[in-house]
Amino acid sequence: MKKRNSFGIFTLVLILSLCGCTQDKIPMxxxxxxxxxxxxxxxxxxxxxxxxxxxxxxxxxxxxxxxxxxxxxxxxxxxxxxxxxxxxxxxxxxxxxxxxxxxxxxxxxxxxxxxxxxxxxxxxxxxxxxxxxxxxKDEIEDTKRQIEAKAEEWSQELSNCENEYDKIKYVYEFLGKNVLYDSESENNQNIQSVFLNQSTVCMGFAKATQYLLVRNGIFCTLVTGKVIPENMEHAWNLVRIGENYYYVDTTWSSSGFVPEEDSIQDFSYTYLCCTAQTLERSHVPDDNLTLPECKDDSYNYYKQNQSWYESYDESQIYQVLKASILEKREKEDFKFANEEAYQQAVSALAEGNLIEQAVQEFYSFDGENSYRWNVGCSDAELLITVYW
Incomplete structure (x- = not known):
C-alpha cells in the first residue's frame, strides 16, 4: 500500500493504492x-x-x-x-x-x-x-550472495551513525529515496525486489528495513495489517530503541506532495519512529502478534527540527513564514499535534491569505513580477508543507 497525493496550489488530495500484499493458501x-x-x-x-x-x-x-x-x-x-x-x-x-x-x-x-x-x-x-x-534450488545460494553483497554496500554508512535512532533514520531515508514503489515489480513480496531490482511494494520495503536493521544489531520486526479507510492490506515495522518501541513505515516515507510537475515526491518523516497514536490514524495492525505499547514521542522528527505545533498560533506561524522567506528556504513544514490545530492552519495557509501577507512584506509587485508558492496538506499526517 503506497500513499499518493495529487498536488496543486493550496490544495492536495490524498490517494491510496493497493500494495499487493495478499497471501495465497492452498487448501488442506x-x-x-x-x-x-x-x-x-x-x-x-x-x-x-x-x-x-x-x-x-x-x-x-x-x-x-x-x-x-x-x-x-x-x-x-x-x-x-x-x-x-x-x-x-x-x-x-x-x-x-x-x-x-x-x-x-x-x-x-x-x-x-x-x-x-x-x-x-x-x-x-x-x-x-x-x-x-x-x-x-541451485539458484538460492548465488542469489543470497548477491543480496548480502548489496546489503553490505548499503550498510557502509551505518558505521558512522552515532546511535540506534540514527541507524533507523538512515535506513528509512536510504530505502525511501533509492527504492521505487512499483506494484508490478518482480518478487515484490520478498527482499529480492529491493536488493536486486530496487523496486518493490510495501512488503518488500518492510522486509528490507527489517533485514538491514537486524543485521546491524537493531531490533526490528514485521507488522502486517490494513490501512483505513480503504481497508487495503499493508506492511510496516516495529523497532526498539532502549526500552521503548516505535513504528516505522518506510513505504510511506514519501509525503506524496509533488511541488512541481514531474518532480520527485517530497519526503515525510511522520512514520519514522512514531507512536501508536500517530500510526493508528491510518493503520490497523493484524492480530497475529501481541504488540507492545508505543507511546514514547522522543524521536518525533518534527519536534526535533522545530516544526511541531501543539496548537495553532497565527502570529507564530506568520513569523515562521517570514523567516523562511528571508532565509530563502526551499520549504517549511508545519506538523500539528491535533486535528483542530491542523484544520485552523489549513484554513489560513491553504485556503486563506496568510502566506500572501508574509510574501508582500518582502516583495513589491508591479503587475509584471510574481512570486509563486505551493501548499501541500496531508489530513492523515496532520502535516502542511509550504514550498517556495
Whole structure:
C-alpha cells in the first residue's frame, strides 16, 4: 500500500493504492503416508543471541515454538516438505506465518503458499507441509550472495551513525529515496525486489528495513495489517530503541506532495519512529502478534527540527513564514499535534491569505513580477508543507 497525493496550489488530495500484499493458501488435503517418528523430527537451532530479535517466536507457546523450529529447519535445508507435530490448520498457519515474520532473509519460498497432509488415527500424529519454491534450488545460494553483497554496500554508512535512532533514520531515508514503489515489480513480496531490482511494494520495503536493521544489531520486526479507510492490506515495522518501541513505515516515507510537475515526491518523516497514536490514524495492525505499547514521542522528527505545533498560533506561524522567506528556504513544514490545530492552519495557509501577507512584506509587485508558492496538506499526517 503506497500513499499518493495529487498536488496543486493550496490544495492536495490524498490517494491510496493497493500494495499487493495478499497471501495465497492452498487448501488442506488428507493423506496417510507419513512414516516419520515424532522424536526424530529435525529442528533449527535458535541461539540465545538470536532469540531477542525473533519477535514472532517470542509470541508462541512452547509447543508452537517446537513447530516453528521444525518448519525453519526444513526451509533452511531447502526441503521439498517439512514434517511437524500435528495441530489444527489455524495453528499451523499462525506458526508458519510467524516464521516468515521473523526471517526476511527467506526469499526462496512463496510465503504462506503450501499444502499439508495430516495422518489420522495414529499414535503419532504428524503434519506434512509441502513447500513451494519461487526459484530453482541451485539458484538460492548465488542469489543470497548477491543480496548480502548489496546489503553490505548499503550498510557502509551505518558505521558512522552515532546511535540506534540514527541507524533507523538512515535506513528509512536510504530505502525511501533509492527504492521505487512499483506494484508490478518482480518478487515484490520478498527482499529480492529491493536488493536486486530496487523496486518493490510495501512488503518488500518492510522486509528490507527489517533485514538491514537486524543485521546491524537493531531490533526490528514485521507488522502486517490494513490501512483505513480503504481497508487495503499493508506492511510496516516495529523497532526498539532502549526500552521503548516505535513504528516505522518506510513505504510511506514519501509525503506524496509533488511541488512541481514531474518532480520527485517530497519526503515525510511522520512514520519514522512514531507512536501508536500517530500510526493508528491510518493503520490497523493484524492480530497475529501481541504488540507492545508505543507511546514514547522522543524521536518525533518534527519536534526535533522545530516544526511541531501543539496548537495553532497565527502570529507564530506568520513569523515562521517570514523567516523562511528571508532565509530563502526551499520549504517549511508545519506538523500539528491535533486535528483542530491542523484544520485552523489549513484554513489560513491553504485556503486563506496568510502566506500572501508574509510574501508582500518582502516583495513589491508591479503587475509584471510574481512570486509563486505551493501548499501541500496531508489530513492523515496532520502535516502542511509550504514550498517556495
Amino acid at each position: 488435503s488428507s493423506s496417510s503416508d507419513i512414516q516419520k517418528e515424532q522424536d526424530t523430527l529435525p529442528e533449527a537451532e535458535i541461539t540465545p543471541e538470536e532469540e531477542p530479535f525473533l519477535y514472532g517466536y517470542q509470541n508462541l507457546n512452547e509447543e508452537e515454538k517446537t513447530r516453528y523450529r521444525q518448519i525453519l529447519a526444513g526451509i533452511e535445508n531447502y526441503e521439498d516438505s517439512v514434517t511437524v507435530e500435528a495441530c489444527s490448520e489455524e495453528e499451523i498457519n499462525r506458526v508458519s506465518n510467524l516464521v516468515f515474520v521473523d526471517h526476511p532473509e527467506i526469499f526462496w519460498l512463496e510465503q504462506q503458499k503450501y499444502s499439508f497432509n495430516q495422518k489420522e488415527n495414529s499414535d503419532v500424529d504428524l503434519l506434512e507441509l509441502n513447500l513451494v519454491y519461487n526459484m530453482e
